[in-house]
Amino acid sequence: MKINFKNILIALIEKEFKSYLRSINNFMNMIVFMIAIIILFPLTVGPSEEKLTLVSNAIVWIALIVSIIPTLDKIYISDFKNGWLEQYYYSPLLLEIIILIKCFVFWFFLIIPLTIFIPIFSILLNIPFLIIFWNIIIFAIGSLGFCLIGSICSSLTLGTKSNNLISPLLILPLAIPIFIFGNGVVEAVKSNYDPLPNLYLLITVCLILLIISPLISSYSIKIALTK
Amino acid sequence: MASRLKDNMILKNISLTRGLKTIFSSLNIEFLCPGLNIIKGENGSGKTSLLMMISTLLQEDRGTIIRFGKLKKNDWLNEHILIKQNSSLSDELTIEENLKIWCGLKGWDFNTDKIEKSLKNFGILKYKNFLVSECSSGIKKKAELSKLNFDESFKLKCWLLDEPLNHLDENGKLFLKKIMDKFINMNGTILQTSHEKKINHKNFKIIKL
Numbered sequence: 001m002k003i004n005f006k007n008i009l010i011a012l013i014e015k016e017f018k019s020y021l022r023s024i025n026n027f028m029n030m031i032v033f034m035i036a037i038i039i040l041f042p043l044t045v046g047p048s049e050e051k052l053t054l055v056s057n058a059i060v061w062i063a064l065i066v067s068i069i070p071t072l073d074k075i076y077i078s079d080f081k082n083g084w085l086e087q088y089y090y091s092p093l094l095l096e097i098i099i100l101i102k103c104f105v106f107w108f109f110l111i112i113p114l115t116i117f118i119p120i121f122s123i124l125l126n127i128p129f130l131i132i133f134w135n136i137i138i139f140a141i142g143s144l145g146f147c148l149i150g151s152i153c154s155s156l157t158l159g160t161k162s163n164n165l166i167s168p169l170l171i172l173p174l175a176i177p178i179f180i181f182g183n184g185v186v187e188a189v190k191s192n193y194d195p196l197p198n199l200y201l202l203i204t205v206c207l208i209l210l211i212i213s214p215l216i217s218s219y220s221i222k223i224a225l226t227k
Numbered sequence: 228m229a230s231r232l233k234d235n236m237i238l239k240n241i242s243l244t245r246g247l248k249t250i251f252s253s254l255n256i257e258f259l260c261p262g263l264n265i266i267k268g269e270n271g272s273g274k275t276s277l278l279m280m281i282s283t284l285l286q287e288d289r290g291t292i293i294r295f296g297k298l299k300k301n302d303w304l305n306e307h308i309l310i311k312q313n314s315s316l317s318d319e320l321t322i323e324e325n326l327k328i329w330c331g332l333k334g335w336d337f338n339t340d341k342i343e344k345s346l347k348n349f350g351i352l353k354y355k356n357f358l359v360s361e362c363s364s365g366i367k368k369k370a371e372l373s374k375l376n377f378d379e380s381f382k383l384k385c386w387l388l389d390e391p392l393n394h395l396d397e398n399g400k401l402f403l404k405k406i407m408d409k410f411i412n413m414n415g416t417i418l419q420t421s422h423e424k425k426i427n428h429k430n431f432k433i434i435k436l
Contacts, residue, residue, distance in 0.1 A: 003305065003334030011331020015320070022319040083315025086284065090304050091332045226285050 008093045009101070016105040019078070026074070027110060030067040031117065037063040038121050049126070056125035057135070057186055060118060064139060065146070065175070068111065072150025073157060073167035075106055076221065080158050085221055095221065096214040099155075103147045103213070111143040134189050138182045138202065145206040148213035149174045155217040158224035177205045234260045234295060236281075236385070236416060241290035243273070243280055250276050251436075254290070259432040261414040263407065265421050268436030274420040275312065277436065278387045281418065282309040295384055305334075307385040308374060312393060314367040318360040322346065322370045325359060335379045345376040350398055368394040376406055381413050388419040404428065 020027070041059045045051050079085045088098045115136050122132040153170040160166065184198035236258040243250045250273040258264045266274050279285040281292065283300060294303050316325045323342055330337035346352045349369040354362060362370070372391060374380065386407075392400055404427055407417055411430065426433075 004336065005334060007331045007337060008334050011328045011337070014331070015317070015324075015328045018324060019317065019319045078317075078319075082317050083311065083313065084317055086309075086311075087315060087329060087332055089284070090282075090309070092301070092305050092334045093332075226279075 003092045005093065008091060012093075012098060012101050013105055015084075016102060017109060020105075020109045026071055027113070030071060030110075030114065033067040033070075034063045034114070034117065034121075037066060038124065042125070053126065056122075056127050057131060059125060060121050060127070060135065061139075061179075061182070063121070064114060064118075064143075065179075068114070068143065068146060069150075069168050069171055071110065072146065072171060073154045075102065075147075075151055075154040076158055077154065080224065085158075086225060089222070089225060095218040099151060099214040099217045099221075100210075103144075103151050106150075107144050107147045111147060112140065114143075115139055130189060131186060134185055134195060138185050138199070141199075141202055141206055142178045142182045145178045145202075145209050146171075146175060148206070148209040151213050151217045152220075155220040155224070158221065159227050178202065181205060234414075234416075235293060236260050236295060237291075237293040238281075239291045239293070241280070241292065242288045243276060243285065244288055245276060245285070256434055258416065258418065258434075259430075260295075260416045261411055263411060263417045263419065263428050263431040264434055265419050265426060265431055266434045266436060267421065272436040274436060275389050278309060278389055278418060278420065282307060282387055284309070306383050307387060308380060308383060309387040310371055310374065310389065310391060312389045314359070314364075314371045316359045316367060316370060318358065321356050321358055322351070322362065322366075323355040326370065326373060329374060330377065330379075333379070335377065341377060342373075345373040346370070348376055349373050349402055364394040365396060365399070369399055372399070372403060375403075375410070381410055381415070383415065385416045385418065386410060388417060390420050390422070392421060392423060 038059060041055075041063075042052055045055060076085060079088070089095060091098065118136050118139060119132050122135065127135075149171055150167075152174070153167045156170065157166050181198045181202040185195040185202065188195040188198055238254055238256040241254040242252045243254075266277060268274050276285060280287055281294070283303065295306070298306060316322070320328070323339070323346070326342045326345070327337045327339075330341070343352060343355065346355050349372065351366055351369045351373075354366050354370075357366075359367060359370070368391075372395075375386060380386075391403060395403065408428065410417065411428075
């Protein structure tokens with residue numbers, strides 16, 4: 001029988017897009033959570049501008065990461081519950097490629113729109129424009145790494161009852177390299193050093209994840225489906 | 228003789244365990260190909276596990292499964308459909324979108340006319356724009372079974388149906404019988420689990436677990 005791979009790609013992207021569009025409250029939760037952190041942090045640190053300048057960049061990063069992590073473990077859970085993961089397994093396209101497409105769509109529709117908020121929050125916290133520019137670049141690249149790590153953790157915890165408890169514990173240690181290299185870029189810019197070496201290392205981490213994440217995820221999804 | 232062997236589906240000395248429970252040990256079955264195979268057994272006897280194992284979702288511990296002359300796994304995945312007892316439709320999408328995307332995922336052509344025709348035959352065309360979460364179990368089941376009513380589905384080798392008659396009304400059962408007969412006439416093989424006592428098909432084999 002003739003199999004049209006273009007149809008598979010279109011169907012997959014259409015499904016993901018419509019699902020995210022109809023569960024827009026997930027996205028709204030992320031934004032509300034992020035705004036809450038950004039507002040509460042300066043209130044607890046105090047009105048001193050010096051103190052705030054010192055931690056402002058960290059606040060934006062923590063707000064972004066903490067608001068993303070709860071959504072990362074939901075990449076597969078609804079598809080697992082309503083049987084779509086099985087349909088993906090039966091699709092002529094390799095499960096690894098389907099996972100990769102799912103991660104990209106998740107990143108593009110749910111995470112990339114968050115970068116719009118980086119300049120807004122950064123201006124509120126008095127962060128210089130050059131740092132804002134670099135923050136957007138690092139976040140766009142690093143968040144893809146987060147999605148790929150999220151894919152691993154989400155697939156590993158499929159079928160377990162307390163997956164929302166385990167996932168953050170699994171995600172955080174794996175995300176440390178992204179934190180270190182991402183922060184390295186900003187520190188280099190602040191101290192007038194070349195930020196590119198750290199940026200390249202960040203890209204390397206993401207590229208490694210791009211290869212290993214679909215392999216591990218598909219393996220653990222297959223295990224979860226047979227339970 | 229060669230073509231007959233090619234169309235065979237045989238389980239030889241199969242053992243399967245799930246967790247600590249042994250479901251089958253030394254199971255031998257030769258299915259009727261083409262034809263309707265009705266798998267009967269008590270609750271928990273392993274009917275669904277058998278279908279899942281044949282569709283490669285479960286891995287047998289021991290033994291051999293001959294799927295139409297040892298088809299490769301990828302070819303086999305493209306040559307059968309498994310319709311499970313619980314619907315595998317996304318709650319966030321409408322019935323039409325679900326079927327359209329399912330066709331797309333299979334690599335088949337998807338157009339609205341094709342989906343509408345299939346839904347109309349099952350008598351649920353008016354629900355096509357309803358979200359799955361808003362539909363009753365019967366409508367969900369009919370939507371699920373509409374997957375069998377596409378032209379491409381009749382070109383497959385095998386349908387694996389896990390209790391397809393559950394939640395179906397009389398009209399639904401009649402239409403399902405009609406498409407099952409059509410598929411068998413086109414040299415298709417159906418493996419169906421069922422608790423029904425009355426069987427309306429002509430050519431069938433009952434397998435007791």
